[in-house]
Structures are given as structure tokens and as C-alpha cells.
Amino acid sequence: MLYDPNQVFSASIRPLLHRRGDITVDAGSPKALASDDDRVDCCLVALEAVSRNRILTDCRRPVFLITDREDGAVLRKAVSMSARGIANTHIMPQDLLVAVDRSMTDPPYYDPRLLRAALQPAPLLGARDAHELADHLTPREDDVLRRIVRGEPTSHMAAAMGVSVSTVRSHVQNVLGKLGVNSRLGAVAFAINYGLETVHDGSPQLSSAPSAP
Numbered sequence: 001m002l003y004d005p006n007q008v009f010s011a012s013i014r015p016l017l018h019r020r021g022d023i024t025v026d027a028g029s030p031k032a033l034a035s036d037d038d039r040v041d042c043c044l045v046a047l048e049a050v051s052r053n054r055i056l057t058d059c060r061r062p063v064f065l066i067t068d069r070e071d072g073a074v075l076r077k078a079v080s081m082s083a084r085g086i087a088n089t090h091i092m093p094q095d096l097l098v099a100v101d102r103s104m105t106d107p108p109y110y111d112p113r114l115l116r117a118a119l120q121p122a123p124l125l126g127a128r129d130a131h132e133l134a135d136h137l138t139p140r141e142d143d144v145l146r147r148i149v150r151g152e153p154t155s156h157m158a159a160a161m162g163v164s165v166s167t168v169r170s171h172v173q174n175v176l177g178k179l180g181v182n183s184r185l186g187a188v189a190f191a192i193n194y195g196l197e198t199v200h201d202g203s204p205q206l207s208s209a210p211s212a213p
Contacts, residue, residue: 001026001032001043001061002025002026002044003030003044003050004045004046004049006048006049008066008068009066012093013096030051030052033059034055040061042062042064043061043064045065045066046065047066047067047074047086057082057136062084067114068088068089070117072118075110077132079108081136084103084107084109085102085107086108086109087111087114127194130190130193130196131194131196133180134194137178140161140171141175141178144157144168144175145175148172148188149187149192
């Protein structure tokens with residue numbers, strides 16, 4: 001399924017798909033990405049044409065994103081939405097096809113240019129972008145983030161949450177990946193800098209954590 005209302009990439013990749021026998025279905029709107037169409041096994045989406053990230057996370061098929069942005073933040077968004085891959089529009093159509101195929105068999109595929117940009121020191125995110133990233137945390141990951149901010153050791157988290165230490169470590173890595181930081185300290189700084197009091201309705205607020213004696 002292709003969603004590219006501005007024909008940024010679809011006009012050039014559609015003939016290549018048809019030539020090798022693939023069937024393409026054009027999504028008339030972002031909501032169509034969540035359809036039950038059994039002909040669809042992958043969605044190729046122009047990221048800038050989708051105003052709400054939730055539309056992509058609700059997609060029932062693997063999503064590959066195409067973007068004309070070249071900053072590292074857009075790759076972090078792709079990670080937070082669990083996209084199979086992301087490429088910049090500079091990529092040649094035949095190379096884009098190879099990237100999409102690779103993302104389906106050995107995900108994720110990250111455009112090398114975007115990956116380099118993400119590894120460079122980046123300016124602070126805007127508050128809106130930061131909260132969009134945090135909104136993709138699951139309730140369990142939100143709980144882990146609040147415990148990280150409170151400085152709880154891994155073993156304490158495991159005991160309090162009733163899970164194994166390895167499970168906690170997995171949750172921590174998911175939190176770091178979705179927030180685009182590489183350490184617990186980075187997660188703490190992220191939460192404090194952007195005033196993340198709660199991510200999911202009903203979750204205790206970070207500000208409500210008891211003070212250390």
C-alpha cells in the first residue's frame with residue numbers, strides 16, 4: 001500500500017513494483033493504512049503527509065517511511081513508531097526497493113545519511129516532539145521511566161514490579177530507544193527537561209514520587 005499524496009516517491013517506485021509483479025494499492029487517506037485489506041503486506045508512507053504518529057502505530061501491516069528530512073530526530077521518530085525502516089527521498093528508486101525488501105526480511109533498515117545525522121550532537125527537541133516520543137511508551141515502560149527518574153536500582157524495580165531483572169533491563173532498553181537517549185541519565189534528563197509528569201492516563205506522575213529521606 002502506498003500513501004504519498006504529493007507523489008514524492010510513489011511515481012518512481014510504482015513502475016518498478018509492477019514490473020516485478022507486485023500489486024500496489026493507493027491509500028486514499030491516512031486512515032486507510034489501518035485497513036484489513038488482505039492484499040497488503042507492507043505500507044510505504046510519506047512521513048510528512050501524516051500529521052499524527054498514532055495513525056502509523058495503528059497500522060496493521062509493517063510500515064516503511066519515506067522522508068525528505070535529513071535530521072536525526074526523524075530517525076528517532078521512526079524508532080518510536082516501530083517502523084520497519086526509513087529512507088530519505090534522495091535514494092534512487094531501485095535502491096529504495098532494495099531497502100524496503102531488506103526491511104521486511106531483516107528489519108530495521110535505517111538510511112545511512114539519517115543514521116549519521118542521528119549520531120551527531122543534536123539540538124534539543126521541541127516540547128511537542130519530545131512528548132510525541134514519550135507518548136509511544138507502553139504503560140509498563142512509562143512505569144520504568146518514572147522509576148529511573150526516582151533512581152531505583154534494577155533489582156528494586158524487578159521486585160516492585162514482580163518481574164525478572166532481565167525483563168526490567170529489556171524495558172529499560174526500550175525506554176532509552178524510544179526516547180532517543182543512550183543512558184539512564186539521559187532518560188532522567190529527558191524527563192526533567194521536557195516536564196514529563198505522566199505519559200498515560202492513570203499513571204502516577206513523576207512529580208508525585210516520594211522524596212528521598
